[in-house]
Amino acid sequence: MTPGSIEIAGIDVGSVTLSEDEVEALVSGTGGRLLRPGDEGWDEAVLIWNAMAAKQPAVILQPTSADEVASAVRFAAEHRLLLSVKGGGHNIAGTSMAPGGVTLDMSRMREVTVDLDARQVHVGAGCKLGEVDAETQKHGLAAVLGFVSETGVAGLTLGGGFGYLTRRYGWTVDALDEVEIVTADGQVRRASRDENADLFWALRGGGGNFGVVTRFTFELFDVGPMVTGGLIAWGAERVDDVLAAYRTLTESAPRELTAVLTIRLAPPAPFLPTEWHGRPIVGVVVCHTGTDAPADLTVLRDLGSPIVDLIVEKPYAAQQAMLDATQPKGMNYYWKTEFIPRISEEFLASFKAGALKVTSPMSQSIMFHLAGALNERSRDDGAMGNRDAGYVTGFAGSWPPADPRGGEHVAWVRESWSAIRSFSTGNYVNFQVADDDPTRTAEAYGRNFERLQRVKAAYDPDNLFRVNRNVVPAG
């Protein structure tokens, strides 16, 4: 490499050598910022949630407008550079980083504007979930977002999205009204149900395959600002009782109530009695956004003798952030999950057997109740599909990078997951790990996959946007 040049990974062309001036020209005279390894801000920009999936791009661009994104996309397309987009950096497969290539880090586009008349929120593509909840909750409103406030809005939404409001209002993308997007030809477009409708269909679940979204517009719903939520947990000797109660609860719960079951070793958290730290527990995290929480929770509370019952009235925004501390950035994470339509005795037996063999104190086995509005929406409304999902369930391995037993933790996840796969009706593209092969991506979309490939061929025929769970263009 000659002095004053930068070597950047290309698409199908090895690496591309560009002059510093060429690359600098991308941001000069604009508000955008160009980062190289060692620059101030580089370490934060390359930091992603899953240490196991960490990669280094050659350069990072931090744009501040759709026009700057458009210039960068045209530049990457012209030079055939490997290009990725970072929203919140939470993708477990680490797809926000282009190894050796160019990463567009959207963290400087974080404007959130609530339109009370339209009951909508406009969200910059670099926002974290908590930043949106903070603004909408000032008005007792909320978008359908996930349940860890540090997660990026962009990746979560483009993969479909779910959270505590999904039982009431469907997938996150069911309440997505419009996006502003830069497509592979470098054009800034809008997509909605009325404009570029084919593109909008694909964006509701098809991930980062179709361009760089610069702004999302979501429908808002009346939520909170106070809700009833928190954790109730028992020692694992009660696991059969709790699993049975969870099944009864979720089969009869109103849509205002979402319950998430977790089996894990008790973390050394101050809210858990010290004598339980490190011992197996089974807990249920609930979020009730209606008015009759005490009555709706009797199935759980009638079990009696929990280790802790931390279910209280609290702000919805606090509920949305209550699990943040359990998911720190920079650990190793390896998940395998499936959508299942219902809970059967056979499923519970397989789930429990895997869960109780957990190998790491940070890992957990989960069931997240989803059934409700998403099952009722038109089956043609968006690429997310999976309209027969009742729960998302699986095994979430987590351990510090220095833990020498990493292979054992991965094996626990894979073996436990293998035993529940036969109950699956599909998988969630946003929970796929780096070693999931392309057939799993196709499976995630089911009958929508071929249509996604056709839309991809129309908007990104050269597959510029390929650092993702990739949909290869048709033909």
Ligand SMILES: Cc1cc2nc3c(=O)[nH]c(=O)nc-3n(C[C@H](O)[C@H](O)[C@H](O)COP(=O)(O)OP(=O)(O)OC[C@H]3O[C@@H](n4cnc5c(N)ncnc54)[C@H](O)[C@@H]3O)c2cc1C
């Ligand atoms: C702790 C944790 C909790 C989670 N909880 C939930 C949950 O409650 N509900 C849920 O549905 N999912 C949840 N997820 C999964 C989450 O939706 C995905 O990990 C998602 O990819 C994260 O989005 P991000 O923007 O942070 O990701 P990033 O890693 O930044 O990006 C992931 C991919 O999204 C695409 N992308 C990002 N920004 C853009 C953009 N502006 N334009 C085009 N494409 C873009 C790119 O393809 C990129 O590779 C959770 C994940 C974690 C780690």
